[in-house]
Amino acid sequence: MTPFQRGATYERISKADAGDEDGVIRQGEDTAELAQRRGIPIEGRRFRDNDKSATHGKHRPDYERLMAAVKRGEVDVIIVYMLGRLWRNRRERAEGMEILRKHGVSVLCVKGPELDLTTAAGRLLAGLLGEVDTFEVEQMSEREQREMRQRVERGQVPTGPRCYGYTADGSEVIDSEAAEVRKMFEAIAAGATLSGIATDLNRREVLNRNGKPWSHNSVRYMLQNERYAGLREYNGTTYAGKWPAIVTEDQWRQAVAMITDPSRKTSPGPARKWLLSGIALCAICGDGTTVTSAQSVSSAGGKSYASYRTYKCRGPVKHLSRKADPIDGLIAGTEPGQPLGIVPRLLVREDAAGLLLDDERPDMEELTAKAAALRARLRNMTDAFADDDEADALEFKRAVRRVKDRLAEIEQQMTSPARAAVLGDLVRSDDPVAMWAALPLDRKRAAVDMLMTVTIHRGKPGRGFDPESVEIVPKIG
CATH class of the missing domain: 3.40.50.1390 (Resolvase, N-terminal catalytic domain)
Incomplete structure (x- = not known):
């Protein structure tokens, strides 16, 4: 038993x-x-x-x-x-x-x-x-x-779930997905938020590798994945992989630095909905308090009417409340029949390229002089070629190309990487106004924050919107 x-x-x-x-x-x-x-x-x-x-x-x-x-x-x-x-x-x-x-x-x-x-x-x-x-x-x-470790050292493709942008075995790029990956890296460099990138992807019905909508955290994880730069980290050491990279190592490292920056607010949550909330300053406080946004409802005779957006002081005393639409229009407006806002007016100026210059470079004066000399040389070469009936066209083209390459190199040195990331595609666009109008809100917010300090004063009752009640101090240009 x-x-x-x-x-x-x-x-x-x-x-x-x-x-x-x-x-x-x-x-x-x-x-x-x-x-x-x-x-x-x-x-x-x-x-x-x-x-x-x-x-x-x-x-x-x-x-x-x-x-x-x-x-x-x-x-x-x-x-x-x-x-x-x-x-x-x-x-x-x-x-x-x-x-x-x-x-x-x-x-x-x-x-x-x-x-x-x-x-x-x-x-x-x-x-x-x-x-x-x-x-x-x-x-x-x-x-x-x-x-x-041997697989990593040999640069072999990582195993595991399929990585968005790559085929199941990870050895080849899926062109349509890779294009979206590049857009995401470009967007984060241009000042877009993680939530804003996810919102844009979902608005365009671009699904993730699992066929589901994107979230704040899925975008964060993807942008920090070194695999997109053709790299792999193992025990704190980075190794080169033998699969095709979708972005450069510099783009990947820039994205990681921006996402992990302690001063950057990256907590999950809804993306900003209005242009100046958290950016514009309250003129009444005088202590650097930013304004926040709210939805107000007009009323009269005990009846409620249409709601409208307002900017209010973030401080405990709500001593500032201004309708948001006319202020946003003053800064960023592109409505047909209405005057262009301050930002699109800056973008259509002939000297808009100057918005990209790195004013803090100690050798900026020297670089400016070199660039001017190269432009003058191009003009002289063109004039000399036009006056010389026996000039060799092929030699002229080669000489012009060398000068232009040198000029492009100088202009690249003069350009601020941070400004180029946020403003470069706008400044170089054939139609900057149309491009500005089509930008996602977080891209517009990044541009405004880079270009100017906006301070909102109290309005005067009964006088309608007064543009002078919004103080603009340029940061660049």
């Missing part, structure tokens, strides 16, 4: 393909057969964790229920396929053995001995067998890590 009257079985497999429970089913069949052969009643006390690793401390719900049953005195023997299915790390094994010792519970293994954990000999044997299991797991982990 068996000494055990309250048996329980436990099965676990660490890795299983989706929907594949064959491994734990086989364990369950073998443990049930052993219980029947030994005449041990289990009466529904069967516990199973599928695809749960004990080695890495993953939560194992049924193991925890099993230990709870042991503590309640409901189990006097646990039947497992082998001891390694019950414990695979030292800490958990030590804790589990102490619980079983305290409550007088033994362990029976289909592939292994019977372990009476109430005796010193039984605990010694369990400890030795457990150390063998731990050794095998750690040795396998070392092999896997070495294999991983």
Whole structure:
């Protein structure tokens, strides 16, 4: 007759393909057969964790229920396929053995001995067998890590889920997705927010790799993924990969620096909805307090009318409240039949390229002189070619190309990278007004914040909108 009257079985497999429970089913069949052969009643006390690793401390719900049953005195023997299915790390094994010792519970293994954990000999044997299991797991982990490092050093494509922009095996670029990836990196460099980028993608019905809408965090994760620059980081070291890059290393590093900048607000949440909220200053406070936005409802005679947007002081005393639409129109307006706003007027000026110049360069005067000399040389070369009937056209083109290349190099040195990222495509556009009108709101906000300081004063009752009540101080240009 068996000494055990309250048996329980436990099965676990660490890795299983989706929907594949064959491994734990086989364990369950073998443990049930052993219980029947030994005449041990289990009466529904069967516990199973599928695809749960004990080695890495993953939560194992049924193991925890099993230990709870042991503590309640409901189990006097646990039947497992082998001891390694019950414990695979030292800490958990030590804790589990102490619980079983305290409550007088033994362990029976289909592939292994019977372990009476109430005796010193039984605990010694369990400890030795457990150390063998731990050794095998750690040795396998070392092999896997070495294999991983070798793959990284050789520049092989990472394994795992498909990366947006690449084919399933990661070796080739998907052109349509890669174009969206580049747009995202360009947008973050131009001052767009993570939420703004996600909103733009979802508005255009561009889905992520799983066929779902984008979120703030999915955009953040993607822009910080070094894989898009053809790189791979492993244990703090960056290695070059052999798959095609979608963006340059500089673009990737710039995106990471901007996203991880502590001064940048990147918390998830709705994107800004209005042009100047959090950017414009309140003139009444005089302490640098920015204005916030609100929705107000006009009323008269006890009746409510159409709602309208307002800018209010962010401070505790709401002493400033101005209608937002005319202020936004003054700054950014492109409405047909209405005067252009201040920003689009700057963009259509003949000297708009000057908005990109890096005024803080100590050698800016020298570079400006060099650029002027090269432009003068181009004019002289063109005049000389026009007057010389025997001039060689091919030689002239080559000479002009060399001068233009040198001029482009000088102009690049004169350009502020930060200004070029935010304003470059606008300044160089054939139709800057149309491009400005089509920009997402967060891009417009970044441009306004770079170009000027906007301070809102109180309006005068009964006088309508007074442009002079909005103070504009240029930051550049």
